[in-house]
Amino acid sequence: MYKISQFAEMTGLSKETLRYYAEVKLLEPAYIDPKNNYRYYDDGSYFLAILLVKLRKFGFTIQEMIYVMEDESFANLEKLIKQKRMKIQLQIEDLLLQIEEIDDFLASGKEENN
Incomplete structure (x- = not known):
């Protein structure tokens, strides 16, 4: 598991972007510690984050990215x-x-x- 700062550095997404993506249900943390509300991401989250980075570079809107992520088969x-x-x-x-x-x-x- 990776803390949000580690995950941000790994993916190139800012912590603010990761928080926003979680807010709009685009990329939610794998785990949120109930004691301190720290967000943790896992290797599966990493794959999805890299996909989102690529989609943004391709000019996808947030709404289009949400559509892609909701289609879990990626068909x-x-x-x-x-x-x-x-x-x-x-x-x-x-x-x-x-x-x-x-x-x-x-x-x-x-x-x-x-």
Whole structure:
């Protein structure tokens, strides 16, 4: 078992984030000592925390992460990640179009000044 400070260091999640994740039922401690309310995490918690870190890096919202965690079989995880990838790809394409429009606009301004 790992105290919250140890677990935070292991996972890269802050203690505040871990407390928030517990509050929204996203990642609850494996054990809370009733005497002092210290939170303890185990190796299973570590796997879930690393998954949550990855999902956040992939742009998942808290609500989307809760959905993934509630589906304990993770049956839909691959589908959700592929959907997120497709959404990011569309955003990239939109941004590239915006860059092209900016370049065209700047080029047209230079042509008018000549």
